[in-house]
Amino acid sequence: MLSEQSAAMIRATLPAVGAAIGDITGLFYDRMFAAHPELLRDLFNRGNQANGTQRQALAGSIAAFASALVEHPDVRPDAMLSRIAHKHASLGITRDQYAIVHRYLFEAIAEVLGEAVTPEVAQAWNEVYWLMANALIAIESRLYAEAGAVNGDTWREYRVVGRYEETADVATFLVRPVDEGPLPPARPGQYVSVQVELPDGAHQIRQYSLSGTAPDALRFAVKRIVGAPDGEVSNFLHDRVHEGAVLRVSAPFGDVSLDDADGPVVLASAGIGCTPIMSMLDHLAATNSARHVTVAHGDYSPATHAFRSDLEQLVAKLGNAQAAVWYEVPEGEWPAERTGFVDLSGLSIASDATAYLCGPLPFLRAVRGQLLALGLTPEAIHYEVFGPDLWLGQQ
Known part of the structure; x- marks a missing residue:
């Protein structure tokens, strides 16, 4: 070297x-x-x-x-x-x-x-x-x-064939190739890049995790980013992109994807980090997996929890799965032990499990530490973080 x-x-x-x-x-x-x-x-x-x-x-x-x-x-x-x-x-x-x-x-x-x-x-x-x-x-x-790309050109034009509001600030987009060709192969947990032309003429690109399967279409969810600065592309997609619009979308990529093993698996997420986790859970349910599956999710409140009903339905389809959700601000009656941040200590998690995490960096650090304390090995814990990966080389 x-x-x-x-x-x-x-x-x-x-x-x-x-x-x-x-x-x-x-x-x-x-x-x-x-x-x-x-x-x-x-x-x-x-x-x-x-x-x-x-x-x-x-x-x-x-x-x-x-x-x-x-x-x-x-x-x-x-x-x-x-x-x-x-x-x-x-x-x-x-x-x-x-x-x-x-x-x-x-x-x-x-x-x-x-x-x-x-x-x-x-x-x-x-x-x-x-x-x-x-x-x-x-x-x-x-x-x-x-990906069958020439000189890195993995882009294709896709038409928006469906749009669904998951929460007040999360929308799901279903897109189908304009050329009516087959969809590119994708593994559960991968993402696509979406490029849009903004009003100032810039062609900005963002990555969005595929959130599951759909007939003849790719499905991804976008959270509206409000802050300093506001999300240019997320706000553009929310405000201006509806059924019939055409987007440039890349082939799916991402090194964090569900393995094909049969051992226990932990799927942990926070906020919009649930999107790749939902893709993995959707795959497990669609293949009638017998794996022991533990899903842990943290969110601000039930109103901000995207794919809440989907999570319940997919876990119910699996014969050997458990799900636990934590809310910082619950609504109505809610267990005290599920209020606040994700705490895996009360869950049954095997030390030989493989874990997939997605969410903000503080969440990743906290949950990774909990999993290590439960006996999981570092190489068995995989993570995806949205935006620049500030954790590279820090574990």
């Missing part, structure tokens, strides 16, 4: 680079977008750029990859690479874009660190970058080949 000379140099400079990585990524994005405004307009999530989460995610992934190379030089961090590659494939990232990133990233490193960036230091970090980039390019090429 990493040459001995470069490994020594990375080990020596990693603290300094790690301390400055926030400044480096900030300068990198500013310069790259100044030179290539089309990347911010049509590829990168402008909301995540505005709130800084994309910059944090990039910084974390670079530092984590470099640390992994130094600490375990003979082992490639494939889990991290797979997570990033699936996201890149859903966006249509191409090989040439890695060269653009390299140019502005290394210009930023040189400016921020100044004289500390000797030719030897630059060469070592250049080796790290291209080890990571070439590994991602290889994985993404395989994903594109599996």
Whole structure:
């Protein structure tokens, strides 16, 4: 993997680079977008750029990859690479874009660190970058080949054939290919990218988990994002996209999907994180699975709980399933032990279970800790987080 000379140099400079990585990524994005405004307009999530989460995610992934190379030089961090590659494939990232990133990233490193960036230091970090980039390019090429895409173009036009309001701020969209061709294959838990043209001409992209199966259509749910900033695409979809509209949708991607084993499984979610979990539960019910299934979900209130009735119906179809729901603000009579945040301690969960989690980062951290305390191994716990993954390399 990493040459001995470069490994020594990375080990020596990693603290300094790690301390400055926030400044480096900030300068990198500013310069790259100044030179290539089309990347911010049509590829990168402008909301995540505005709130800084994309910059944090990039910084974390670079530092984590470099640390992994130094600490375990003979082992490639494939889990991290797979997570990033699936996201890149859903966006249509191409090989040439890695060269653009390299140019502005290394210009930023040189400016921020100044004289500390000797030719030897630059060469070592250049080796790290291209080890990571070439590994991602290889994985993404395989994903594109599996999707039948040419040069990363996995996009197809889909017509909205159904729209259903799940809650006041969550809507389900059913979309069918305009070309009337077959639907792309998808595994329970995967997501698609949706691209829309906003009023200012930008073509912004967001990922939405498939929430289950439907005859001849893909089904995904969108939560309206209100905050600082408001969700550009989610609000556009809620306010302007109805039956008959045409959307550009990618092939399904995502490295977190339900396995084909027959052991016990735990499906835990919070808020709109229930969407990939519902897809997994729908698959288990449709295949009459005999697996022991534990579903745990946390939400603000019954009114905000999307797919509440679907959850009850799907669990009832399974012969060996249990479901528990927690509300921060329950309505009517509600058990005290189910009020507040998800607490798995009272559930029957086997130590050899495989767990799938989806929700905000604090939820993921808390539930992962509970599962480890119950005896699950770290490799048996899989997670999906919406937006930039700020947890990469932190477990």
